[in-house]
Amino acid sequence: MAKRVYNFYAGPATLPLPVLERARDELLDFAGTGMSVMEISHRSKEYDKVHMESMALVKELMGLKDGYKVMWLQGGASTQFYQVPLNLQVPGKKPQYVNTGVWSKKAIKEAKLYGEVDVLASSESGNFSYIPQDVKFSEDASYAHITGNNTIYGTEWHYMPKVPDSVPLVADISSNLMDKNEDFNKYAVIYAGAQKNLGPAGVTLVVVREDLLGRVPENTPTMQKWSTMAAKDSLFNTPPCWAIYICKLSMDHLKEMGGIPAMERINREKAKALYDVIDGSGGFYKGHARPDSRSLMNITFRLPNEDLEKMCVEAGKAKELIGLKGHRDVGGMRASIYNAMTLEGVKVLAEFLREFQDENQ
Amino acid sequence: MAKRVYNFYAGPATLPLPVLERARDELLDFAGTGMSVMEISHRSKEYDKVHMESMALVKELMGLKDGYKVMWLQGGASTQFYQVPLNLQVPGKKPQYVNTGVWSKKAIKEAKLYGEVDVLASSESGNFSYIPQDVKFSEDASYAHITGNNTIYGTEWHYMPKVPDSVPLVADISSNLMDKNEDFNKYAVIYAGAQKNLGPAGVTLVVVREDLLGRVPENTPTMQKWSTMAAKDSLFNTPPCWAIYICKLSMDHLKEMGGIPAMERINREKAKALYDVIDGSGGFYKGHARPDSRSLMNITFRLPNEDLEKMCVEAGKAKELIGLKGHRDVGGMRASIYNAMTLEGVKVLAEFLREFQDENQ
Numbered sequence: 001m002a003k004r005v006y007n008f009y010a011g012p013a014t015l016p017l018p019v020l021e022r023a024r025d026e027l028l029d030f031a032g033t034g035m036s037v038m039e040i041s042h043r044s045k046e047y048d049k050v051h052m053e054s055m056a057l058v059k060e061l062m063g064l065k066d067g068y069k070v071m072w073l074q075g076g077a078s079t080q081f082y083q084v085p086l087n088l089q090v091p092g093k094k095p096q097y098v099n100t101g102v103w104s105k106k107a108i109k110e111a112k113l114y115g116e117v118d119v120l121a122s123s124e125s126g127n128f129s130y131i132p133q134d135v136k137f138s139e140d141a142s143y144a145h146i147t148g149n150n151t152i153y154g155t156e157w158h159y160m161p162k163v164p165d166s167v168p169l170v171a172d173i174s175s176n177l178m179d180k181n182e183d184f185n186k187y188a189v190i191y192a193g194a195q196k197n198l199g200p201a202g203v204t205l206v207v208v209r210e211d212l213l214g215r216v217p218e219n220t221p222t223m224q225k226w227s228t229m230a231a232k233d234s235l236f237n238t239p240p241c242w243a244i245y246i247c248k249l250s251m252d253h254l255k256e257m258g259g260i261p262a263m264e265r266i267n268r269e270k271a272k273a274l275y276d277v278i279d280g281s282g283g284f285y286k287g288h289a290r291p292d293s294r295s296l297m298n299i300t301f302r303l304p305n306e307d308l309e310k311m312c313v314e315a316g317k318a319k320e321l322i323g324l325k326g327h328r329d330v331g332g333m334r335a336s337i338y339n340a341m342t343l344e345g346v347k348v349l350a351e352f353l354r355e356f357q358d359e360n361q
Numbered sequence: 362m363a364k365r366v367y368n369f370y371a372g373p374a375t376l377p378l379p380v381l382e383r384a385r386d387e388l389l390d391f392a393g394t395g396m397s398v399m400e401i402s403h404r405s406k407e408y409d410k411v412h413m414e415s416m417a418l419v420k421e422l423m424g425l426k427d428g429y430k431v432m433w434l435q436g437g438a439s440t441q442f443y444q445v446p447l448n449l450q451v452p453g454k455k456p457q458y459v460n461t462g463v464w465s466k467k468a469i470k471e472a473k474l475y476g477e478v479d480v481l482a483s484s485e486s487g488n489f490s491y492i493p494q495d496v497k498f499s500e501d502a503s504y505a506h507i508t509g510n511n512t513i514y515g516t517e518w519h520y521m522p523k524v525p526d527s528v529p530l531v532a533d534i535s536s537n538l539m540d541k542n543e544d545f546n547k548y549a550v551i552y553a554g555a556q557k558n559l560g561p562a563g564v565t566l567v568v569v570r571e572d573l574l575g576r577v578p579e580n581t582p583t584m585q586k587w588s589t590m591a592a593k594d595s596l597f598n599t600p601p602c603w604a605i606y607i608c609k610l611s612m613d614h615l616k617e618m619g620g621i622p623a624m625e626r627i628n629r630e631k632a633k634a635l636y637d638v639i640d641g642s643g644g645f646y647k648g649h650a651r652p653d654s655r656s657l658m659n660i661t662f663r664l665p666n667e668d669l670e671k672m673c674v675e676a677g678k679a680k681e682l683i684g685l686k687g688h689r690d691v692g693g694m695r696a697s698i699y700n701a702m703t704l705e706g707v708k709v710l711a712e713f714l715r716e717f718q719d720e721n722q
Contacts, residue, residue, distance in 0.1 A: 002389035002390040002395075003390045003393065003395040004389065004390065004395045004396075005394070005395035005396060007395075007396050007400055007401075009400070009401065009402040009405075010402070011402070011599065012399060012400055012401060012402060012403060012599065012602060013400060014396070014400050015397065015399060015400055017389075020388060020389050020397055020399075021389070023388060024385050024388040024389060027381060027384060027385040027388065028363035028365065028378075028381050028382070028385060029363040029364045029365065032364065033366070033683075034363075034364040034365045034366035034368075034681065034683075035365075035366060035368050035375070035683070036376065036381055038373060038376060038381075038560075038561035038562075038607065039368055039370070039373055039374060039375050039376055040368075040370065040373060041370040041371070041372070041373060041684060042373060042562065044370075074435035074436045074437075074440075074563065074601075075435045075436055075440075075584055076435075076584075076598045076599055077598075078583065078584050078597070078598040079435075079436075079584045081582075081583070081584070082582035082583070082584060082585070086582075106583075109583075110582055110583060113580055113581075113582055193599060195599050199399075200399035200601075200602065200603045201399075201403065201599045201600065201601055201602050201603070202435065202563045202564070202600075202601030202602070202603060202604055203563070219474055220474075221442075221443035221447075221471055221474055222439065222442070222443070222467075222470075222471060223436055223437075223439050223440045223442070223443060224443070224585075236439070237437045237438075237439040238372065238373065238437055238554060238556050238562045239562065239563075240435075240561075240562055240563030240601065240604070241373060241561065241562050241563070242561045242562070242563060242603060242604070243563055243601070243603070243604075246399065320395065322394075322395075322396070323402060
């Protein structure tokens with residue numbers, strides 16, 4: 001038996017054990033080919049099956065209607081920060097962004113290279129501890145952009161902002177991809193680096209409504225245009241086959257578990273287990289996020305002082321609870337409990353936190 | 362024992378068996394962490410060691426002097442086709458390209474989006490069956506570009522073109538990375554998709570002379586600039602950790618085998634074994650590449666007619682010799698024998714080809 005720990009890293013992050021075991025078992029011989037998934041041609045029928053099924057699974061799990069293109073791109077969400085404005089710009093119009101943290105700010109910075117940007121709402125003055133409520137995008141926006149979950153601060157959108165039908169709503173859901181059921185057809189574009197909630201680093205899921213693929217200016221370099229990959233089912237050049245394969249196994253696993261609605265029930269139970277510890281600690285643990293904006297995926301909290309925070313991270317490590325140090329922008333501790341983190345793992349963490357308080361209060 | 366075949370795919374391609382075995386053995390528990398390489402934070406000390414060592418190995422194996430930046434990027438060589446002109450452009454100057462096939466043409470097409478391009482030499486009229494000889498780049502070029510090996514046609518540069526000291530020489534060596542010893546310090550920039558001669562698809566090796574990192578225009582999107590990743594040791598955002606890890610294991614293996622000079626001796630023996638079959642076949646097998654331009658990596662050849670070619674590919678498959686169908690632009694057959702293909706595998710193929718001729722002539 002391989003040693004395994006409870007991994008609360010913010011990303012790359014834990015993956016479902018059955019996915020890893022299967023990847024290991026067929027690493028030298030995939031589907032009876034006598035070759036690894038890493039070694040077979042991306043034009044082979046064996047890889048093609050993985051590739052096409054992976055895209056179909058995204059549509060199936062998210063309940064996407066016809067008219068969406070699922071793409072596997074490279075370069076992370078950071079690459080989408082410029083590809084979104086490049087591919088969605090409309091001359092004479094401005095995009096509208098909501099600023100809910102570091103990643104929103106980076107997205108806004110890149111968008112400004114393509115023209116003026118309207119920052120419609122921001123929670124920066126409150127150290128991004130909440131999601132602005134009652135956001136309404138305007139009719140004249142070229143597109144609307146939100147960051148679905150904010151890994152650093154532990155905040156998440158729990159309502160759909162108001163967007164006129166004519167304005168495409170774009171969401172970076174890198175850290176809350178498929179964490180809860182939503183009408184994903186309300187989004188025109190979603191993008192997500194895989195390494196938090198889906199698979200390994202090295203592939204980015206981008207889903208685009210097909211009617212938007214014509215917006216990109218002519219004379220744009222081939223690899224900067226979504227339309228290049230959309231037209232070739234992400235096989236214009238060699239895709240990151242291994243990463244897509246792991247994402248596919250991970251979605252198979254999610255489907256077997258009952259899909260996104262079943263995952264959401266587990267995620268809510270996991271998050272509640274930790275927020276209950278925080279809320280029941282009499283102020284020993286103090287959550288960073290405002291209760292109405294609390295993330296299901298990243299639980300951020302402080303302790304009475306930095307020494308205790310350091311002690312708590314180290315004590316966790318000693319019990320094989322890994323990756324609990326908070327991001328420097330918020331400090332304290334962060335437990336990232338993505339889809340692949342089990343309820344069992346969260347319960348072990350909750351129990352540890354209760355004990356730590358008892359011993360150190 | 363897992364079933365294994367002889368894999369002659371052009372890319373993704375075969376990987377060294379010890380690399381795959383090690384990746385399998387530590388897939389669930391890397392370096393005693395209790396986590397997969399795919400699951401550990403890219404900021405963890407365990408991943409950082411892999412990352413830094415992988416970059417040091419590139420420098421060590423290639424004998425690169427100080428002043429080069431090794432980077433792990435994403436998006437394949439196709440992404441570099443635009444990043445090269447974007448990052449190396451000089452106002453008022455034109456780059457010079459040598460056109461030796463489909464991939465050169467794609468590189469030239471993207472460069473034209475940034476201004477005029479001078480195609481200095483081309484072998485297109487000869488269906489790219491040779492590398493133009495005695496190429497001399499001009500003093501006034503912004504940079505010089507060659508494609509080191511042409512996968513489709515089976516041609517490879519076997520001499521260093523003349524380049525004035527002031528002109529940076531850029532080479533796409535996706536399909537002949539580290540296949541033979543050269544003075545790599547003659548290049549200012551080299552780039553290579555990993556999935557042929559180094560690792561899995563999903564990571565691109567880019568090596569740039571540091572003095573060139575300032576050429577990129579201000580207001581270029583962050584992820585399009587080499588300088589972004591150069592300044593952060595390719596950790597500006599989450600890198601494709603798994604792919605880099607496999608490349609690192611693959612370079613460890615190459616180093617154990619004696620490095621590039623030892624690899625070159627094996628590669629020359631492998632290529633000779635197949636070219637000897639072609640040259641000794643009395644015209645039954647006909648090589649596509651002119652002898653002075655023959656690739657060590659991709660052996661391309663025709664048979665007397667297409668029916669025989671089809672038969673030969675199928676007969677090979679039946680003997681577990683996989684991936685021998687030629688590219689449609691050349692037709693016939695192609696054996697890709699990258700660094701990871703063993704001499705033993707090539708000998709099995711050579712023997713098979715001799716037998717096929719005996720039986721079907």
